[in-house]
Amino acid sequence: MPIDAHKFDVIARTVFAPVYPLLASQMLARSGIDRGVCLDLGSGGGYLGLAVARLSTLSVYLLDESPEMRTIAERNIAEQGATGRVTALCGDVHAIPLPDGSVDLVVSRGSVYFWHDLARVLGEVRRVLAPGGAVCIGGGFGSWEQREAIIGRMREKEPDWQPKCRGFADAVFLQAVDRAGITGATLVKDESGTWLTFRRAASGEGV
Numbered sequence: 001m002p003i004d005a006h007k008f009d010v011i012a013r014t015v016f017a018p019v020y021p022l023l024a025s026q027m028l029a030r031s032g033i034d035r036g037v038c039l040d041l042g043s044g045g046g047y048l049g050l051a052v053a054r055l056s057t058l059s060v061y062l063l064d065e066s067p068e069m070r071t072i073a074e075r076n077i078a079e080q081g082a083t084g085r086v087t088a089l090c091g092d093v094h095a096i097p098l099p100d101g102s103v104d105l106v107v108s109r110g111s112v113y114f115w116h117d118l119a120r121v122l123g124e125v126r127r128v129l130a131p132g133g134a135v136c137i138g139g140g141f142g143s144w145e146q147r148e149a150i151i152g153r154m155r156e157k158e159p160d161w162q163p164k165c166r167g168f169a170d171a172v173f174l175q176a177v178d179r180a181g182i183t184g185a186t187l188v189k190d191e192s193g194t195w196l197t198f199r200r201a202a203s204g205e206g207v
Contacts, residue, residue: 005068022142024051031134036104042111046073108137119179132202140193
């Protein structure tokens with residue numbers, strides 16, 4: 001889906017800035033993973049993945065389909081002194097350009113609502129997930145307070161603005177999980193947002 005990369009990034013690095021460190025800490029705590037390799041799907045300017053890198057020892061890949069977003073992410077990596085630990089990739093989430101079993105933690109915020117075939121993406125996520133690896137994808141703001149503050153600031157800019165998750169039924173997640181043949185997935189809904197989570201067995205069998 002075409003976007004104005006510059007406009008999108010300005011909002012991400014200003015209005016949405018408080019969201020990323022809070023969500024990163026929540027995802028790390030939920031997964032129990034703080035080392036290895038993390039993949040941020042639909043990463044935009046890389047703010048969630050960079051926050052994960054700051055709060056852990058994980059190496060991070062930022063994957064976005066937009067070359068403009070990759071350029072912005074590379075700038076952010078350099079500005080935050082994360083060159084060597086964080087790498088920006090340009091590619092399609094429906095065909096993740098990483099080897100099988102190479103990722104320990106997969107995260108994503110907001111991008112899921114733009115994916116054309118969620119089941120196909122989940123199949124790709126399962127493919128790249130290492131034994132013992134965990135997944136946390138969905139959308140949210142980290143807390144009710146942050147949600148209300150950000151919605152208020154966005155409506156000052158755009159009076160009719162609504163979060164992209166509005167109208168995205170839980171059944172969309174659950175049907176995609178079923179189509180992808182993933183077992184043991186959980187749809188978490190709390191004040192942090194709505195998150196699809198699952199884990200690959202440490203033995204490497206199933207997911």
